[in-house]
Amino acid sequence: MQLKRTFSNASWESKVGYCRGIRVGNHIYISGTAPVDTTGGVFAPGDAYAQAKRCFEIIQKALQDLDADQSNVVRTRMFVTNISCWAEFGRAHQEFFGENPPASTMVEVKSLVDPAMLIEVEVDAIAPDLE
Template identity: 65%
Template sequence: MFERTFSGAPWETRAGYCRAVRAGSHIYVSGTVPVTPEGGVHAPGDGEAQAARCLEIIEAALRKLGADRRAIVRTRMFVTAIDRWEEFGRAHQAFFRDHPPATTMVEVARLIDPAMLIEIEAEAVAPPVEAEARAAGAAEAPAGATQATPGAAPRAAGC
């Protein structure tokens, strides 16, 4: 069973992906950039604040799939200025505190918007029992919140 969640970001429908996918106990969160609820860039020029915003968005996706930050086992940070690693690292450390995941930080030439300094991907492992319980109630969930797809069924529209 696959369960998908969407954040409503314009790139999801334009590029054909979803914010996160849960496959059994594994959750994969797409690359997440520091956007405001209105779609603008959060805190231009502030690496720590941008990293914190990415992690907030990631946790919101995890919560829709029955997990939280404690389930994250790996992050990947794509940054436009590796010499600012301490700014990004401070936000990462503050967010995870006593549950640090494995992580990688890689410098990239640029992101989708030049004002964005960081993009973060995450992988999580959550108890499969929760996934089964949610899947049983997924038929009652409001449209667009999450989408369950049994077995190897085709991808859901917009994902």
């Protein structure tokens, strides 16, 4: 069975020992993706919508690296620190998935690795066969 990994170069990947995403056959698993900017800082502190959108941008790149896209996503898990912002997180989710809505869960958690992070997203996908 073919196995392929992708990395986003987030500092946590090497410190903790994980990859952004992994493809095993047709199954793709994207690690919890936080809203980090290009320098490793938190993207848009305090802005639930912008942070969610940033998570999906990072996820999109990982899916592309693994020969897939958002239409292949079958499940999302959104871990949020303030569930009262559900509509803002949900708007970014809906915009990203559009005509291909996956099964989804949003749960409130006590905190994430950086207190300025409002959301972290995991994704599972079933991709087309590689030729």
